[in-house]
Every structure is written in structure tokens, then in C-alpha cells.
Amino acid sequence: MNQTVAAPLVELRGVSRQFPTDGRARVHAVVNVSLQIGRGETLAVVGESGCGKSTLANLIIRLHEPDEGTVLLNGTDISHLGPKAMRPHRRTMQVVFQDPFASLDPRVRVGAAVAEPLKVHGTKRGEELDEQVAELFELVGLQRIMMKNFPHQFSGGQRQRICIARALALRPELVIADEAVSALDVSVQAQVMNLMLDLQNELGLSYLFISHDLAVVERIAHRVAVMYLGQIVEIGSREQVFSDPRHSYTAKLIDAVPIADPRQRTERPLLTGEIPSPVWPAGEGPEPVELIEVEPGHLVAKE
């Protein structure tokens, strides 16, 4: 037991995943990624559309199987487990997606939606089940009488709270938030982020927080990984990455964030560059980057 307690909650070792596209070309979505997520820790993954953030999340929760590399959960190799063997591990990891409208069945009462994972994993039933769902509603700041309502009766922020309640139903250790606050208005976004921080303190959750919004990430993350074309180009503590970005792409991302203070306006040169394609002809692929540790815990790709 001691050994598993010492292990990080999640560890990826050299994980890669490709997808076929038209003809024989392949999308190199995730390339040789290694990282760890500690207990009670938030690791944010940032990068632009198509950089492989969501594929990375799908590899961790094993919606995708890695082509290469190893995915460890609590020290157990889950890289190639079949559906049945994977099942007990699924309750350890839950996901909250970007669009709470698309994540809830419009014809299912929200109480039943939150109860569903509990039924599937067969832990409780009857009044006991209802009581647990009610507690989950209260945990995320909703009233228990709302359980009877349908998704359309809720605002976007309330719906995201319902999705969080459903994700927490099985007492997971890891919650993956894939752009979970991106579609929300700024005031609601702040409230949902405060809720996530409260829940982390209360329940000791780990978060994999996927976002394109660096200002949001700076608030919520303990550690940050910057992805570019399927690879991690920089990873470190929030302070290391934001205050001392060493990779040119990290610096470019940070520079591009609009600053909500008119007194800090700067003249920026007109940039025109676009990100190259992650699609490669058969037999070819990206040059794997080499990560150098520039200070303890702060790794940067050689340029």
C-alpha cells in the first residue's frame, strides 16, 4: 500500500496518439507526453485549438488508447485495459465538458441525471440514493427542490453546477475540466471557479484543467503545462511558467492575453503567424522535443 500512496495520482510516460486522416496522412495529436498530476493538485493544460489538449484528457480517462507510452493511475498501468478491467477505474476519474447544454439530456430531470452514475455503479438505491443526490445538489450550491426540474429550466451556470454534481457523485479523485468555464459569462465563470476551488479544499480533488484562457488558468492552477502541436514545450509551477516563461511559444501566448486594465496598454507589433498543421504524411512525423530542467520542477523544450 505504501508504494501506491507515494505514487502520483496520474502519471503519463512518453504517451503518443495518432489518428488517420484522408489517404495515408496522420494527425499526430499527442506526441511523447510525460507528466504527473499529484493529489489535491490542479494541473492546467494550455494551448491553442488543435494542440492536443482534449486528446490528452481522453488518453488519461482511456476514451482513447495510447499508441505508445504508459498511463498510470494510482500506480496501476491502465494503458491497455479492456472495458471490463477499466470499469472500476472509471469512477476515479470524471469529466466536466465545455457546453452544459450539450452535456445534459433535455428529457431527463436533472436529479435523475446526477443519480445516473450512482445507479450505473450500483452503490445506492431508493431513498438513500435520493438523499445522496440532494446532498450533491447542496454541495454545488443548488437547492434540493431543483432536482425535479429539467435542464431547460436552468441558466448556463446552474447547468454547469449540475454537471459538476454529476461528476462528483462517485467521489472521484480526479476531475477533468475540459474548457469547463469557457462558455460561461464572466461573473458566472468566477462563481463556478470559486466553487471548484472550494470543492478541491473540501474533498481533496485533483483537477486536470484544460483551457485556452491563460488569465483563468493563472487563478486556478498549481502547475501549468503548455502544449504546442501535440507536445509539451514547457511545464512547471504556475509561478515558474507565468513569471519566468522560458519557451518562446509560452511567452507568445502570455503576450497575446488582453490585459483588463487600460493603463497597461502596450503597442504590439502586428503578428501574422499561424500554427502549422499537425498532419503528416505516412512515415513522417514531428521532431520530438527534448525537455531540459531549468530549475527544480520547471522543464522547457530545447529550441
Next chain:
Amino acid sequence: MALLSVTDLTVTFDEFTAIDSVGFEIQPGETLGVVGESGSGKSVTALSIMRLVELGSRAKVTRGRIDFEMPDGSVIDLLTQPERSMQDIRGKHVSMIFQEPLTSLNPVFPVGEQIAEALRVHEGLDKKAAHARAREMFDLVRIPEADKRFGQYPHEMSGGMRQRVMIAIALSCGPRLLIADEPTTALDVTIQAQTLGLIKQLQVETGTAVMLITHDMGVVAEVADRVVVMNRARVVEQGTVDEIFHNPQDPYTQALLSAVPRLGSMAGRVGPEPFHLAGSLR
């Protein structure tokens, strides 16, 4: 003299009041930021100026005026213009770009052709002259490899390039006012920075006034001269960008600003920290 002056504008959808007694001005060449959350009435305000709000919907403009200064110096109330005149004004004197450029472009025509169309319709240019001018617009909005891109279809372009095409169409006839409704919301942050920089640069080059609608306070802080804050169908506060960000008077503006994540605000802090929300958001 204001370029655009909106007074007491009220629009209803049956029983529901979408905007209520909205008033503000836009000066020639300035950038007015209109901020507020979903449903606050930002887009209905923009569509009213374009006189598009009543088209095919139950919306009714029940009160108000929208005075616009034409290039010859005459001032007209856009709300009283017949549809025929509005067709001349839209795209020529007041033009608009939207959040999602893919749905704004016609998928079956090359993008260059779509810029030329606006020039043929509004400027009466023949095919050849319209194409030549459209090609110049490509350079104006800094589309790289312009000759190759000119004949491409929208699906062959990235989101950022499509939005540049939209901007080229919108500016092709030299409008006095460009209404941009969440123009960078669907774009990645680096592409957003490029697009905002481009809009700013073009404003200097062409003297066009911009009404920038956004929910992103960072974007407003970066580009607006003055700001209108909307909440629940009403303008709750307006002022210079500095006044709004550094001395907000309305409780809603204060609450909104307390929820904005500000890059750099966490420097030197150890762990994550919650937002300290003001007023009604607590």
C-alpha cells in the same frame, strides 16, 4: 457632432423588453466598447442600428431615434428610413462583422469574389475593377499569400483568415462606422491579438469608427476609447475606458470587474485563490 447618436431606444419582443431607453453616442473615428453579459441587449442594440432587428422576428422598435451623420454632413434618423435606403446604407456607410466568420461567408463562392460583390453592388464597379479593388483589400487586411488565397473557398481558410476576409468585406466600401459583434470570441488568443491589432491599425488608416461589442473586459480595456456597460436591457454606466476600469460608479460594473481574471494578479501568490466577488455576485 456625433457620427451616431442613439436616443431612448427601446425594443420589445412581445411582452419582453430586450433593450430599454438605451442612449449613447459614437464620435467619428473613435472605438466604443459595448460590454455586458449574455442577454443584456448588446446585439439587439447593434441589430437595431443596422435596422435588422425587426426582420423576420417578433421584435418591435417601440421608441427612440438613431441619428447618423452621412458623408455629405446631413443627419438622418435610421429608424425612419425606408428599406430601400437602408440597403444603400448597410455595407456602405455602416457595416458589421460577426462572431463566427464561417456562417457569415457563402461556402460556394471564392472569398475574393465575395469582397468584389460588395464593391459591385455598392460602388457600381464593373467586374474587373471590383476584382482589382478586392485584391487591394486583401493586402489591406494583411492576408499572407494573397494571390493564392484570393481564389480559395471559406472552408480552405483558418478562422483567423476568415475573419480577415470578413473585415475586408466590411471595410471595402469605406464605411464611417464598423459594428463588430464579438469579432474575436471564437478565435484563439494569439489570433485574437492579431485580429484586434489589425482592426486598430485599419482604424488609424481609414478613420472608421468602431462599435465593439464584447463580453471580454480584457478586449475592451485593450482597444476601446469609451465604454458603455449594459445590464438587463439598460445602459447602467458609460464613460471613458479609464473611468470605467479605474473608477466604476455603478454596482453592476463593480461586480462585473470583480469577476474578471487579470493576468499577473497572482504573481507571488503560493496557491490558487478564489475571486473576491463584489455586490450581487457574492
